[in-house]
Amino acid sequence: MEKKWWKESVVYQIYPKSFKDSNGDGVGDIRGIIQKLDYLKELGVNVLWISPMLESPQDDNGYDISDYRRIYEEYGTMEDYEELLCEAHKRSIRILMDLVVNHTSDEHNWFIESRKSKDNPYRDYYIWKDPVNGKEHNNWGGVFGGSAWEYDPQTQMYYLHLFSKKQPDLNWENEKVRQEVYDMMKFWCEKGIDGFRMDVISMISKDQRFPDGEMNNGLYGDFGPYSVHGPRVHEFLQEMNHEVLSKYDIMTVGETAGVTIEEAQKYAGEDRNELNMVFQFEHVESGCGDYGKWTTQKYDFKEFKNIMIKWQEKLQGKAWNSLFLGNHDQPRSVSRFGNDNPVYRETSAKMLATCIHMMQGTPYVYQGEELGMTNAYFDKLEDYRDIESINYFEEFTESGLMTPEHMMKCLMLRSRDNARTPMQWDDSKQAGFTDGEPWIKVNQNYKKINAAQQLEDPDSIFHYYQKLISLRKEKDIIVYGEFEPLYREDEQIFAYTRKGDQEKLLTVCNFSDKNAEVEVPEEFKGAECLITNLGRKEFDGKIILNPYEAFVLYYKYQVTEK
Template sequence: MRKTWWKECVVYQIYPRSFCDSNGDGIGDLNGITEKLDYLKELGVDVVWLSPVYRSPMDDNGYDISDYRSIQPEFGTMEDFDRMLAEMHRRGIRLVMDLVVNHTSDEHPWFVESRSSKENPYRDYYIWREPKENQEPNNWESVFGGPAWEFDAGTGMYYLHLFSRKQPDLNWENARVRREVYDMMDWWCQKGIDGFRMDVISMISKDQAFPDGAVKENGYGDFSPFVRNGPRVHEFLREMNREVLAKYDLLTVGECSGVTVEEAKKYANEDGTELDMVFQFEHMDLDGGETFKWNDRKIDLVELKEVLSRWQRELDSKAWNSLYWCNHDQPRILPRLGSLDPAYREISAKMLATCLHMMQGTPYIYQGEELGMTGGDFASLADFRDIESINAWHQYADTGKISPEDMMRYLQYKSRDNARTPMQWDDTPNGGFTEGTPWIRVNPNYKEINARDQLARKDSVFHYYQQLIRLRKTHEIVVYGEYELLFPEDPDLFVYTRTLGEEKLLVLCNFKEKEKCIALPEGWRPEQMTRLIGNYPEPGSGNENPPRPENGDAAELHLKPYEARVYRM
């Protein structure tokens, strides 16, 4: 297996609007990030992934870009960006930028030109189609609800927008579009950035026949078979790799909605001809997160183990996994898989971190995850800012398809805004995020959950994440060891081993609020086992309970509620 720095690193995602506000306007900014770099250095992360800070009308919080080579004023200036990048590098932290090239803003100069006339040189930069029997060119539904086509009265044609109508899709069939994208990427690389997270990159290639999709319950068609992992996507990414990526020492990760294990082996192949790794969503879809997220179902642990273990097993030595529970598009993980009970909140946060960080792959920490931050505390629709959530309310609650009471409960549980509430730095007003009025409601539990408190406590979630990151840097087996799932049908325990040569790790995680007893796996002998980390202390010694011998060489392990342990043999 090829060894590289990006397999050995830990990435920290910053959602800039919500991280730290330096000027009191209620919106996080670049100078706020620079102020907090020592915090990230203390945590021990190697890479920051920065969600978009490019100029944007902010229809989709920066994922609608109107100028790829300038900074949105509310985040600061290009000089602020250059200073932030220099300060990151001075601390040994690399920067990965968000690359959004499936679509632009409708205010991007390319689209302004494109819609001005059918003869404009930029017309073919986007996807335009004639009406079909006085209707949309096909029945596709946009990700944010409603038709994926918008009629433009000026030229009498429709343009495709798989997301908001203010996010027209670029036409990747046009070689000039691809050249523009590669030139822009090269410009950022020459500024000294260290990689790209590529937004919905699996959707850049469309079936040029644009056929109708299978009709869904709401009457719209599903575009997935014709867009996700489209016909030329690997050709385009290999071209991107040759033209830009291969010229620099970068970390590249593609957000690949709808990706399968087999497709991932192409995107993130060991030959390095496309990307380094992908974000897959299969484990996040187990409660309907991607297919129909508006529910309050819980993730089944047996199903979760099957999905994550299949990705571990199938990509081993063929491609590379990205490991995550949370990001700006996913609600925080504690309500989904952990506990909000004050007695177990920090314990379960540490358990979830252990389970993820001990797998093979590059771990991603979403801002506040290292504090055990919880979801938002929203009282009404007026508290939400996310276009997806607001559109969903109008589509389902306003039409009576879901009762307002149920829909509000689903939004409180699943909205992307749950992950976008401001970072909780201390117990001062607004959690120390801003001296002004925050752009989105701060979770009132900032008085109990905040960085200042956790930095002061050695038993905090923050310091536990420090330990996990340190283990990855000191034990090669954590990065490169082979993975094997044990007890796949156990509904409460997630147990697996890692193996590298003669060295082994045993990872045990109890996902339930009850004690569990389990036999020590075959071949594991208590006298040969050393504890590497655990989220419960051993009475009187500061370590957790060692295996207890019973019946000669056999041993049982007794796990407390939400307990996690890692042994080395």
């Protein structure tokens, strides 16, 4: 297997609005990130993926960009960004930029021009359609609720927005649009960035027939079959690779919701000249209900485990995995896949980290995950800031699909705002995130869960992550070893081996709050314990695992000379 720096990296995702505020305005900023680079260096991560920091009206927290070459004013200046790059590179930390090119903001100059008239030179930069029988061109619904089409009275046509109506979709069929995107990417590569995380990149190619979709929740049709992994998506990415990506030593990861194994092998195949890896979401989408993610159902462990195993086995030797449980769009991983009850929070957070970091692929740590930060569980709608949460609350309650009480419970468990509350730095006011009033409330548990306290405690979740990350740097087998699952059918245990030329690794994790029995394979008798979250010393034969217990064993073969 070919060795690459991005395979050996651990990526830390920063949501800049909530990471660290340096000037007291209640919003995180670039200078705040610079102040915390030593913390990230101490943790051991070597790549930062920073959610969008470009000029934006912030309708969707920066995923609606109005100028691709300017830094968002509340975050700082281009000089601040250049200093961040320089200071990160001094600490051997690379920086990934969030590339949002499926859509722009409706306040982007291209769109302002586009909507002026039907013959404007920028008209074809976006997707405009005439009304059909006085209505939208088709029945597609948007990701954030409502129709995916918005009527524009000025030219009496509809434009497509798969997300918010303030996020019109770019028309990738137009060669000029693609060239604009590639030129902008080169601009940032020349500044010295180290790669791109590509937002909803699987949606850039649309079926040009724009047919109706299957009805979803009885309200709108599903655009997925016609806009996700569309007819020309691989052609566009190969062109992007040829024009930009192949010219720089950078890392690329594509956000590809709904991706199949076969599609992932196309996006990230070693010989495909597209991307280095993709984010697949099958494991975080398991356990969805009749209304998608809006459910109070707990995830099904066995289904989750089978999905994780499938992606490990099927991409092995063909494409590279990205490993994550949380990000800015998901609830907190310890609240969802572990147990955030104070009795089990630390143990289960360490167990989840063990399971993910010992697999084959590049691990991603979402800010605060290394502290075991939990869901905020806001119980009032006015505490939410997320456009998706607010829109769906209104849509589902007004249409009678859910009662307000039930929808609030869904938000408490599944809203994206659970991951967007401010980073908990210490136990001072506002968790040390800001001297002002934060843009979104701080999680109330910050006095018990914060970085300052964990840096002092050698047994903290932070130090456990630090050890996992350093093990990865020490042992090639953790990066490149062959994956093989054990206990496939077990209802509590996730276990697997990794195999190198002359070494082997065993990872065992109990995903439940009950004891679980496991038999350590004979070949691991007397093996070295690399890491364990409960301090166990004996690992021979049958073991009764405690709730959420995890350990990793390692041994090297003795090669005898003939």
